[in-house]
Amino acid sequence: MVQGRRWVLKQHFKGTPKPEDFELVVEELPEIKDGEFMYKSLFISVDPYQRPYTDRIPASMFPVTMMGSSVAVIEKSKHKDFPVGSEVLVYGGWVERAIAKPEDLAMGQGASISKPWVYPKINGISSSMMLGACGMPGNTAYFGLLRICEPKAGDVVVVSGAAGAVGSLVGQIAKIKGCKVIGFAGNDEKVGWLKELGFDSVYNYKKISVTDALKEAAPDGVDCYFDNVGGSMSISILENMKNRGRTAVCGAISGYNEAGAQKFRDILALTIYKELRIEGFYVTRWASEYAEGVQHMAGWITKGDIKVRETVVQGFENTPKAFFGLFDGSNTGKMVVKVE
């Protein structure tokens, strides 16, 4: 028999995660069955998302193996796609050694990610990088920045949590794309490293307000914001964006240890949990198509598909009164003033 160790989460975190939330379990592993393999982790990934995700585990499931991915070497196998000796990325939790049935690990929207993957060995890419720059955080930076923020050469890109696994890659990808990159991090050592990486401006947000920093580094405003932290820092950055700026909300670590209900009242956190897109607009955006829009509306109205109601206030002298009525619900449909 072979011994395996795994970290078990005993309960939901309350506030900041604590040692007593976990227990190290040592157990004898059974023989593997057809379609299974036994693996030994080389590196285990710890990630901020694990804090909010564990909140969703039904209480009845505790104690449960702590979620997470690892890169591992296969020690025994009865699955033809996962031969002994191969290295594999496996979403099997915080385990030192365990048995996996690949098909059972492939779940939901991310099935093609959560299914164990015998990754290609690439010269210069260490196994641990498959958990980082060439793994989930790397792809988060790559797709999140390029697909959501859509940065163009010359754009001003701001990254919060800039020295983290994702942020440090986001800034470097933005530089490759020809952007001006501004990073925020939480100590001077991190600031120094990010400057070495080529970030144009980096600030220790504990020493300077975000607003002052952006006044200096982005006087004309911010085009793209890649948000890893949420909370008040993000609001300050949003306030300094240019019109039509794009924000990719990747993380909200500043709020992850807040109590349940509070966390979900934060609109930025909500956008992550539900992958929402929120976009403000003025109709002037479609100014060049204005007459076409009117034609469409007029067509529906004359066909009877759309019915129109107006609240008509009589007399030019009553124009302010009509205006006041907008704010106490006086109008149904469009409020207009008939001049005479």
Add this chain to the structure above:
Amino acid sequence: MVQGRRWVLKQHFKGTPKPEDFELVVEELPEIKDGEFMYKSLFISVDPYQRPYTDRIPASMFPVTMMGSSVAVIEKSKHKDFPVGSEVLVYGGWVERAIAKPEDLAMGQGASISKPWVYPKINGISSSMMLGACGMPGNTAYFGLLRICEPKAGDVVVVSGAAGAVGSLVGQIAKIKGCKVIGFAGNDEKVGWLKELGFDSVYNYKKISVTDALKEAAPDGVDCYFDNVGGSMSISILENMKNRGRTAVCGAISGYNEAGAQKFRDILALTIYKELRIEGFYVTRWASEYAEGVQHMAGWITKGDIKVRETVVQGFENTPKAFFGLFDGSNTGKMVVKVE
């Protein structure tokens, strides 16, 4: 000489707009010059946007003709494109009779809207509708819903401020597109009218909580939200959206009368003022492209364009400790645990 009357805004609104903010000015109008015309308003538009927009008028400009558009008939003209007797949409403020120089009224992003427009007369479309369903509010509903929310047949669409100039059109356009439409309005008369219009469910938000209403009308969640009100109602609707839901933020009337700074701390209001796009995401969205993302990242790393740093915690038994470190800034770059 001809007499003209106009409403002048004397100062910035403080809180709710009040009669003493305005003054009615009567004046003799001069003769028109080349390139000008004199018009008499038939209908004047009052719109919620005028409340926040006037906040941006420099104090030194007061007193100033109150902003707004009207439909008018041209009484005199020295401009070949604007003949006497024609009807025109003019962005000239709250004026009964005034002189306009069309080229001076065309400004900024919305130049092709703010320039006076001799609109086509369409059978069945009244002049006043050019300020409503066939004007700015109509196009706001048309483009805002179709371009930002991108509703598909069968989608659940929620509209707040549903009985307003924009909301009542949004719901009807969504019905034309085959959606299920849920509206919120502020009194029972409005609720009744919206039901007549074919809205599937309409609620008086003063009588039922948004959460309870959506539990009943949208038990599987909301695909599209067209937001006219902002504030706590919008947060409740956002909480009830489906994954990947789309919100078009058109208005935030619930906060328009709040004090200046407070208003801008509201993320939804900010998205309007700057036309921002904010989108939350999980990397699983690009699961089918996962390996390609890794290849891109690996390519940049091996070429030296991207530099990678890891914070490595030694020993499987220290995995929780590594996790705790994510929340106090212990890591620079990716945090991993080296199992042995």
